[in-house]
Every structure is written in structure tokens, then in C-alpha cells.
Amino acid sequence: MDKKFQSRVVKAVRHSMILFLALTWQIMGKTRSVMLPAPEVDLTTVKYDPLEIEAPHITGLSLKFFVKLVELPLIGSLLVGHLKKQNKMNQMLRDTLIPEPPMFRPEFPPQEPETGVVFLKEDGKSEDRVESAVKCLPQYDPASNCNSDSTPFRYWKIRDYAYSYRSSLTTPSMVAEHVISAIEEFSNKKPSTPLLISFNADDVRKQAAASTQRFEEGKPLSILDGIFVAIKDDIDLYPHPSKGGTTWLHEFRSVEKDAVSVSRLRSCGAILVGKANMHELGMGTTGVNPNYGTARNPHDLERYTGGSSSGPAAIVASGICSAALGTDGGGSIRIPSSLCGIVGLKTTYGRTDIKGALCDGGTVEIIGPIASSVEDIILIYAAILGSSHPDKISLHPSAPCLPDLSSHENHKVTGSMRLGKYTDWFNDVFSPDISNKCEDILNMFSETYGSKIVEIVIPELDEMRTAHVVSIGSEAAAALSPDIQIGMDKKLTLDSRINFALFNSFTAADYVAAQRIRRRIMYYHMEIFKKVDVIVTPTTGMTAPLIPKSALAYGESNMKVTGNLMRFIVAANLLGLPAISIPVGYDKQGLPIGLQIIGRPWAEATILRLATAFEGLRIETKRPASYFDILKGK
Template sequence: MGNKRVLVPAEEVDLSLVKYEPQVIPARHLTGWMFKLFVKMLEMPVIGPFMVSNMHKQMLPLLRNTVIPEPPMYRPQFPPQEREEGVVTVDEDGKPVERVGVALNCLPQYDPASRWNSDHLASSFRYWKIRDYAHAYRSKFVTPSMVAEHVISVIKELGKKQPPMPLLISFDEEDLRKQAAASTKRFEQGNPISILDGIFMAIKDDIDCYPHPTKDGTAWLHEVHPLEKEAAAVSRLRSCGVIFVGKANLHELGFGITGSNTTYGTPRNPHAEDRYTGGSSSAPAAIVTHGICSAALGTDGGGSIRIPSSLCGVVGLKTTHGRLDMEGVLSEHVAVAVVGPIASSVEDVMLVYAAIVGSSAADRISLNPSPPCLPNLASYESTDALGSIRLGKYTEWFNDVFSTDVSDKCGDILDLLSKTHGCKSVEIVIPELQELKAAHLVSMAEAVCSLIPHFEEAGNQVSYQTRHSVAFFQGFTASDFVASACLRRRCMHHFMEIFKKVDVIVTPTTGMTAPIIPASALMYGEINIQATAFGVFPHRYMTNEWPHHTMVSAYLMRFVVAANFLGFPAITVPVGYDKQGLPVGLQIMGRPWAEATILRVAAAVEELCVDSRKQPASYYNVLK
């Protein structure tokens, strides 16, 4: 085979020989006019393909120089799974309202006194939960229409701030008032639809939602993607009485993990306005963190729900591939992408998840999913089920972070979880993580394919960041894609063997807290590249400011892509703050269809951290 590396079959890999390989690639930060020039060169007929080829050679040697014995797996496929313990099954063929009712019964008893007592609220910061809004409406403290006016006022205020806080791409005051008035009337008549009636939610702008056009963070996509039908997840939430505030900003077309958007402006982190929110579901996470909405819908193709949720200090759930119907989501046919909820608490994520859960007809045939379940957090059996959970930790991977604040906070809470609930920590080894990351990168090219015919028509309306991504992803070959699919089958074997020994795999969600937004990136965007990759730009033209020289993308994506590439469910829950006061998130990844297990562990982690939660620097109490 020449110089190629030949892998033994996955089942023959000797785990005792596996050594973790930290990957901190020295890089330079390219932005401003030099980034603009770089993109223009990528698009030139001769030099562009040469540069892209060099980029791929730097990033894909583990795929291109390797013989992989496994056949390709183009979409995640799972063996049958055993039923989880201490769970309640929900009927995905039933009405969303009924599923939400089941989820509500799974939550611990609601105590209004503890939530509304002024002395208690003054002792530590608490987000208002969905059940708090429901109690306020039923007790006639406020009405949905009153809250709507507060929301409208806050959104206008944020729009005038300097620096700007561009949270919503599409916002219709009158439509919001109309929805709120209908909900208010239902409460006045004593017949709210569900616990979600009157709850305000933002929808990421790659999900179809009337009456807003779907632009996916661009200035042009709505012209080629007319709104014909509401997304399945949105329709299910609407049937429960949810009020939609509008379409939330994102990293354009979802092709990035910082949340940068040069067309509508870059959302800023509510904990520190000079920091990114993370992406691509940037504004959905920010709008929840600001306190404006109880929840939001995002999409996750490479950590795009979990990264911003972690950096903003809220909860974000990525479900099993095929668990939710992707109809009406622009990434509907992308194997690594799912739609999912973002909220300030695990219980609110559970309620939203219950409303939207349900596989498409095609996925039920091809994937044969286990019935969706929820943890019964209201029963004593839940505590017993929690005590039997085995936590898988690959210590060398766990500790491969930019700042030890991250790994220390996550490690401390896992120790406390074991001490408090008896969870057992199991040391694991995961082979071929670097190969998995390279394979996931190639698989993302699937998201570009459906849009390629429209880029030429869009012309100069496409941002430089997106033009860079398109040039980069178009350069992948059919051989690259097949090799990526072969790696999926191989890595699926490795992880499923691990899940025979543990129930969840725990890591930090991101390897660093929220990075600084460079002022020079606001107009054209930015990229972190290896200085030696092209031999085009001398070092003096590239900045080396913290933390970009350490490859922001590598640290933000270090722990999240396995769940996307292999289709596993994963959730991030806030566990504290670094020395700069920026949120740290813990990721809990489960075996296929085991959303109930990761929700159970996340709820326990959240309870242990509840008294340490801090109010964001920018927070609005719209439930006045």
C-alpha cells in the first residue's frame, strides 16, 4: 500500500496501545482586509484550487493516507437498544399537548412560595421557568399581552444599544401582539392549551416559522427558499400555545462556531459584551440568557446548540439522529444535523422536547427508533436509577482544554455527583478521535451541496466568511466523503463498545470559555489558519492575539462533534464560571435513543450547581 497506513478492523483494535494525541495546531488569525483578499484568492481559477488543496492536505492526512477496512455508513445506524430504567414513555403519535402533560407530571412538585418569595429570590439568581410564567398567568399577576409589551420594549432597547445587540433577523410586533392577545384570552376564559401556553420562544432562522421568511442569516436565501409550510417542530409548539417572538440571528448559513454574522451583526454574549456567544445558534442562546424568552429552537450540526448554550451559561439539548422530524429545517437532509431546544433549565428543555419529539415516517422505517422516554424526576425511583448510572470519562481527552478552569469545574461537579448520588466514574479510552474529527469535517460538505446552485445567483450578497466555507467544502472529493463514511462505521463500533461499559460519556462542552470578538472581524469576518498552510501570507500580515493563535475552532469543537457524526444524544448544562466570570458547561453524551438518561444526569448536575448561578451582565426581567 505504499506510504498509506492500513488500519486493522475496528474489533481488533488493542485499547492498551491507544495513546491520546493532544492537538493544538499553531495558527494565525486572519481578519480585516487581509481576510477579504484571502477569500478572493480562494475563488481565483488556478491559485484558489491550489490553496484549497493545501488546506485539505494539512487537515486530512488521517483520511487520505489511510486504508480503512470497514464499509461506508453514510448516515448513523444503531443496533437495537434496551429500555432505560425509571422512565416514562411518551406517545410520539399522540398530540403534542398530551406529551407536554406527561412531561409536566415527570417534574418535581412546583412550590410557588419558594419561587416567588422575595427573600429567596434575593439570596441567589434564578431564571424564571416555564412553570413560573404559567403560575403568574393563572394567578393573574400578569398576562401574556403584558409580557409581550415588555419583550417588545427590550428588543427595541437592545437594537439601539452600542455596541448593537442584533438578536432577531425578523421581528413583527403586531404578529407578536396578536399571538399574545389570543393566549391572554384563553387564560381569561380559563382554558389555556397547555403549560406552554403564553410561553415566549425564539426560532433560529434556518427553521421555517410563519409569518417570517427563512433567510438562514443571509440577505438572499429567502428569495430562493419561499416559506411554504411551517417546520414540524414549530407546528407542534404552536399547537401547545407557544408565542413566537421572531427569527433569531445565527452564524450565516450555520457555517461557523463563533456566531459571527457580518450581514445582520454579531450577537454578543450577555455575560460579557466583548465576547462571542458561540454558534451557530448564537442569538437563540443569547435571547434565553438575556431572560427575554423562556426557550428557543436551534439546530446542531457540529455543536451548534451546545456550544452557544455552554458559552452563554444555559442548557442545550441535541437529540439522537432521527428522534425529531426535521421537516421545514434547512439542514433537513444533512446527516449530522438535528433541531433541538435551548432553555435556562433542564426542566424547561424537557417540556419543549416533549412537545416537539417524534420521528419522521422515513426515519421510523430506516432507524427503528426506541420509543421516546422522559426521566420521572418526581419519583423516588429516579434517585435509585441515578445512583446506578456509570459515568465514562476519558481523562486525557477531558483535560485537553485551553484553560484548566474548564476541566477543573467539570471535574469538581462530577466528583460531587458521585459523592451525592453514588454514580460510578469509569475510566474509558476512545480510539481514533482525531480521525473522527477529520471525518466529521468532510461530512459537513453535505450541507453545502444543496446551496451551491444558488451562490452564483446571490453574488456579492454572500459574506466573505461563507464564501470561504463554500470554497473549502467544495474542494472535498468523492473519495474523501467515502472515507469519512467508512470512519463513521468504524467509530460507531468503538463508541458502542464503550456504551456496553458506561451509560453516559462526560466531558467539558467546550475546551474554552467565550472568546473575545476582534473588532477587525466585525466587517468581513475572520478565520484561524495554519501560517504554513499556503506560503501565501508572511507572518507580519497575520495577528497573533489571544486566544486566536490557539485555534478557537479546535477548542470550541473538541468535545462536541462525536455526537453529531455518530448521531448520539448529548446535552450541555452550566456548572460554574472561570476566573473571568464566563460560564463553563458540562456535556453529557448518551447511547442512541437515551435522551431520558442524559436528561436525568443533567437535572442532577443542575441541582448541585443551582446556588452558584450568576445573573448575566445583561439580563431583563420581562416577568415583572
């Protein structure tokens, strides 16, 4: 049989089956939408729909009362059902025929190798990968190791610390005292603005003393030796407890050793300062945490850092730590990095081993680095990368590599990149300052490197958002099910309890429908990546929101803010794609704006190359209002 004829027959049969099922539902008195198979969707007819999340903004005592209603058996179901109806969730999940089979975790087609890269030995030592990463960077100029009032502000980089240690200008022990002093100053502020949930000054001094001795003996472990790094509270750091921002989770989950990513940093000589504050269980985008106090944005202490990696972003943006590890299941690295004016990398799903983190076993979340520069992101990423054995078998990851930024060909490779931009989506922001600033930097980049900006269309963005909520929510509810069964959910913060009321309303059918949508969205993105190398968006749809005073004690539920913060975030999590947020300027209030670069699967080298190029465009940088010069002790 002719292949073209065979293909037409298959399509005809498929359409007949879809029409038959739709007709059956109509005969039964039910209305059901029917989706065309993703390959048959006509993209020229796709119209961008700027749908807003419909939900009340509640904080203070009103939030407490609302939670009581939500948790009542009958009234609660009605309230949650109304919320889902307003946001068309049931319409997408239960009243729509989705022809694609489900995709229960990301499935990546084989990828073309990246060009102009240096490959890393995934199964080798972390120290060796970091050494290879250093060789990929442009040559270090000691003369740039200055940060005075007469020069534009910039953060100290890891190589600045390394140069100072090797030149005996300071020692890790001396810097440790500055770090400890700064952390204690933050903790003693009124109101409390704790960066760390678990901190032991004596342990930091002990690690610093060991590092100092290695430098005295001329035997540093790597360029990360003596570099101060914070670990988010949902990643195991022995002997600190992992509370996940709760008051009780550590009682049921003991920490016996470091998470895999943490152990890799420790083997490189990094000084691990403690467990950084976070939005409870990662279930929020602002970083509010009534349990331990809310981390504040170093650019404006009256505003949120973004979440859920609030502490990691704040401690880096304030200059106290060179880097931090966060987790990202729904923008939790990229959102706070954008709001705090620093860099955050979300790796491809499976690129880093998540064993030893609360997200272990999920399908949308990864462990990734937060730092003040792309260069430092590269060094931390090189240390922690490495897929788990099961992920190597099931995901078939491409060999990890880094962009060779020291190569004379780097400019040429950068200029050959095609950047995809969905303009209607790109411009859907709370403040035009965001899209204008991102547009300006894209134009500057194109003029400098000659790269092409290609207009693209991404269908079914609202369906993608729903599929992500169902996926991450169902996984979170399943992970905590034993604890919820014994009533521990009543010890969660109020906004977490609202979230879990929603998550527990999802059925098995909802979850399967969400995974069918996941496959559709993956198809669209893989088709887009045949035309472009990356997709560029603003990182968030708004800059750092103000912290309501009532939220400090009770928390808050503000789904509209969540929608604005997550508008451009979801694809990288639902599909497992790599993405990076880089600072590109400020709005009229002086608040940081981030640009997001989303890459094809396993293409960390590509997005790191482009992020470095954007970073080099002489973008304005401002000293945060709350900043500590840890290297100089000022």
C-alpha cells in the same frame, strides 16, 4: 467447521487482503497507511494526540484579500491543498486503507430500554405529551416563585410563568410588552447587537392577546401557553422568511408554513417571537454575522455567544425568552448554550422531525431546544419530539420517554449510572479552569449519588473530526450547489466563502472515506456504551472568546478557536448520539463553563435525568450583565 476456527480463517484472509493492497501501493511507488479493522484495535496502545488545527487567524481587510486568493482557480487550490496537508486531511482520506464499509447516515444497534421512565405517545398531540412531561417533574412550589435581590439568582422557569398566568398575577399580553421593549432595546444598542433577524411586534401582540383570552376563559392549551419562544433563522416560522443568516437565501426559498417542530409548539400555545440571529448558514462556531450584526454574550457584551445558534442562546440567557429552537450539526446548540451559561439539548438523530429546516436531508444535524433550565428543556422537548415517517422506517427509533423525576426511585436510578471519562481528552482545554470545574462537579456528583466514574479510551478522535468536516461540508455544498452555480456564493460572508472553498475541494472518494471512518467511530462508541451509560466531557475547550472589532464588519476566520470550541462536540453529530450541555460554574473571568453528557442512541431520558441531578448540586449561578426580568417587567 468449528466457529472459532472459521473466525480465525476469516481474520487471516482479511489480513492477507489488507497486506496485499498495501504491498501493491508500495510497488506502485505510493505510501499508504493501513488501518486494522476496528474490532482488532488494541485500546491499551492508544495514546491521546492533542492535535491542533493549523490555520491562520484572519480578520478585517486581510480576510477580504485572503478570500480573493482562495477563490482564484490555481492559487486557491494550492492554498486549500496546503491547509488540508497541514491538518493531515488527505493523509486520512486518500492515503489510508480503511477496511470498514461506509455508513452514510447513523445506524444504531438495538438498545436496552431505559429504567424509571414515562413513555410518551409519539404520534399523539403535542399538548398531551407536554402534560405527561409536567407529571414527570417534581411538584411545583409556588413559594419558590420569587427572584429578589436578597436571594441567589435564578432564571424564571416555564412553570413560574404558568403559575403567574393562572393566578392572574400577570397576563401574556402584559409580558409581551416587556419582551417587545427588551428586544427593541437590544436592537438599538451601539454597536448593534440584534437578537432577532425577523421580528414583528404586532404579530407578537396578536399571539399574546389570543393566549390572554384563553386564560380568561380558563382554557389554556398547555403549560406552554403564553410562553415566549424564539426560532433560529434556519427553521421555518410562517410568515417570516428563512434567510439562514444570509442576505439572499429567502429569495430562492419561500416559506409556506411552519416547520414541523414549530407547528407543534404553536399547537401548545407558545408565543413565537420571531427568527433569531445566527452564524451565516450555520457555518461557524462564534456567531459572528456582518450581515445583520453579531449577537453578544449577555455575560460580557465584548464576547461571542458561540454559534451557530447565537441569537437563540443570547435571547434565552438574557431572560427575554423562556426557550428557543436551534439546530445542531456541529455543536451549534451546545456551544452557545455553554458559553452563555444555559442548557442546550442535541437529540438523537431522527428523534425530531427536521422538515421545514434548512438542514432537512442532512445526516448530522437536528432541531433541539435551548432553555435556562433542564426542566424547561424537558417541556419543550416533549412538545417537539416525533420522528418523521421515513426515519421511523429506516432508523427504528426506540419509543420516546422521559425520566420520572417525581418518583421516589429517581435517586436510586441516578446512583446506578456509570459515567465514562477519557481523562487525557477531558483535560485538553485552553484554560485549566474548565477541566478543574468540570472535575469538581463530577466528584461532587459521585459523592452525592454514589455513581461510578469509569475511565475510557476513545481512539481516532482526529479522524472523527475530519470525517465530520467532510460530512457536514459536503452536505452543505450539495444543498447550495444550484445557488453557487449562479454565483450567489459571492454574496456570502467572507468566512463562509473560505469554508465553501474547502468544502468544494472534497471529492466523492473523500466523502466515502469519511463514511468509512464514521462506521469505525460508531463501533468504538457502541463498545464503550457496553461499559458505561454516558460519556462526560467539558462542552467546550474554551470559554467565550473576545470579539475583534474588525470582525464586526468583515467577519473572521479563526480555526484554532473553532477547534477549541468543537473539541468535545463532534461525536454526537457524526454518530447521531444525544447530548446535553449544562452550566456548572464560571472561570476566573466570570465566564460560564458547560459540562456535556453524551448518551447512547435514543437515551434522551438518561441524559435528562443526569442533567437534572447535576443541576441540583447547588451550583453557583450569576445574573448576566445584560439581563431582563421579563416576568416582573424590570
